[in-house]
C-alpha cells in the first residue's frame with residue numbers, strides 16, 4: 001500500500017519561485033576582521049551551478065532557482081555581499097569555469113576524493129537519503145543487495161554512484177546520464193529500479209511519473225551536499241562554514257517543503273500492513289457477507305412474519321364471518337323449531353279462549369244459579385291456568401331463543417349439563433315428533449368454564465345432523481344417546497346416533513368448511529367446521545368424531561376439568 005507523505009506542502013512551480021522573498025534573516029554572523037576585510041575587497045561572489053538538477057538547482061530564463069538558490073540567497077544576506085550567477089548550459093561547463101577560476105563557488109556539490117584534489121567543501125548543509133524508485137506494483141525493497149538479479153539504474157559520474165558501486169558489488173548497476181532518462185527506463189521495464197537521493201527522485205516522480213512510480217526503499221546511505229570553493233580561498237571557507245551553521249533546521253525544512261512532495265512507500269510498516277490485509281481481507285469479506293446475509297434473512301423473516309400474521313388475521317376474519325353465517329343458519333333452524341313449538345301452546349291458548357267464548361254465548365252455564373255460577377268460575381280458572389302455562393312456555397322459549405343469540409360475553413363457569421338441557425329444550429319437541437328416542441345418561445355435571453351458547457350451538461348442530469340423517473336414510477327406531485362422563489381428567493359430552501354412520505371417504509372431510517352431502521337448502525357444510533372452531537379454538541377443548549357400526553359418535557372433551 002502506498003502512503004502519500006505530503007512532506008512538502010506546495011508543489012514545485014519553478015517559474016513562480018524565482019527570486020522568492022526569503023524568510024527574514026535575523027541571525028547574526030560573527031566574522032573576524034580579516035574575514036570582514038576579505039568580503040569588503042571581494043565585493044561579490046560568483047557562482048557556477050548545475051543548470052539541470054531540480055529540485056536542487058536550475059537555471060531558468062537566465063535565473064538561478066531551486067532549493068540551493070534559496071540557501072544561497074540566505075547566505076548572501078548573512079555575508080552582506082551579493083552572489084552572482086555565472087550562467088552555463090551544462091554541469092561540465094560549470095565545472096570547467098570553476099576550475100578556470102571564473103566562479104568562486106559551486107553552491108551544491110557532493111564531496112568525493114576526485115573533487116577533493118581541486119576543491120574545498122563546506123560542511124554539508126543539505127542531506128538527503130538515497131532511495132530506490134520502482135513501478136507502483138513492485139513490492140517493498142528491504143535491502144539493495146537482495147536485488148542482484150535485477151538491473152538498478154544510477155547516475156553516471158555522481159559521487160553517490162561511486163559509493164554504491166563500491167558497496168554493492170553484486171548488484172547489476174546500469175549507469176545513465178540523467179535522472180529522467182533513468183526513471184523512464186524504470187517505467188518501460190528496462191530497469192527494475194533507480195537509485196538517487198530522495199529529494200531528486202521525489203521531485204521527478206511528482207512531476208513526471210506520479211501514477212507510475214513510487215519510492216520502494218530507503219537505503220542507509222545518504223547524499224551530503226556542501227558548497228564547493230577553491231582550495232586557495234581558506235578565508236572564504238571559514239566565512240561560508242559559519243554561514244552554513246547559521247541556517248537553522250526550521251529554515252532548511254521550510255526551503256525543502258517549498259519544493260517537493262513525496263509519494264513514499266513506507267518500509268516495514270508497509271509490508272506488514274500488506275500482509276495484514278492479505279490475511280484479514282478474506283475474513284473481513286466473509287464477515288461482511290455474513291452480516292449482509294444475516295441482515296437480508298432478518299428482513300426476509302420480518303416480511304414473512306408480517307405475511308403470516310396478515311394471513312392468520314385474514315383467516316381469523318374469515319372464521320368470524322363463517323361463524324356469523326353459521327349462526328344465521330342456526331337461527332333460521334331455531335326459528336322454525338320455535339315456530340313449531342309455539343304452535344301447540346298458541347293452539348291451546350286459542351282453544352281455551354274459543355271454549356270460553358262458546359260457553360258464554362251458548363248459555364251453557366246459568367249464571368243466575370249460584371251452583372252453575374260456581375261451575376263456570378271453576379271452568380274459567382282451569383282455562384286461565386292452561387293459558388298461563390302456555391304463555392309461560394312461550395315466554396321461556398323466547399328467553400332461550402334470545403339467550404342463544406346473545407353474542408358471547410365472558411366465559412362462565414357453567415354446569416356441563418346446562419347447555420345440553422338448553423339445546424334439548426329447543427329441539428326435543430322436533431326430535432320426538434319424528435319418532436326419535438332420546439336416551440340421556442348424565443353421569444357427571446361438573447362446572448366447566450365455557451361460552452354456554454356456543455356449546456349449545458355445537459350440540460344443536462350435532463343433534464340436527466343426526467335428525468336429518470335419520471329422516472334422509474329412513475332409519476328404523478332412531479335413537480340418540482347423550483352422555484356425560486369423565487375420561488381420565490377430562491369431562492366429556494358424547495352424542496351418538498344409530499343412523500348407520502358416515503362413509504369412510506366422507507368422514508375425512510366432514511370438518512372441512514363448505515363440505516356437505518346435503519342439498520343446498522338443507523345445509524351449507526359449515527356446521528361441523530364451525531363446531532370444531534368453537535370447541536377447539538374458543539375452548540381449548542377437543543371435538544372428535546368416532547364412526548361406529550351402527551352410527552356415528554361425536555365427543556366434546558373439556559381438558560383437565562374433573
Ligand SMILES: Nc1ncnc2c1ncn2[C@@H]1O[C@H](COP(=O)(O)OP(=O)(O)O)[C@@H](O)[C@H]1O
Nearest residue numbers: 465466469510516517518523524525526527528
Ligand atoms: N350424524 C351424522 N350421520 C351421517 N352423516 C353425517 C352426520 N353428521 C354429519 N354428517 C355428514 O357430514 C356433512 C357435514 O356436516 P355439516 O358440517 O354439519 O354440514 P351440513 O349439515 O350443512 O351438511 C353432512 O353433509 C353429512 O354428510
Ligand SMILES: [Mg+2]
Nearest residue numbers: 465523527528
Ligand atoms: Mg349440519
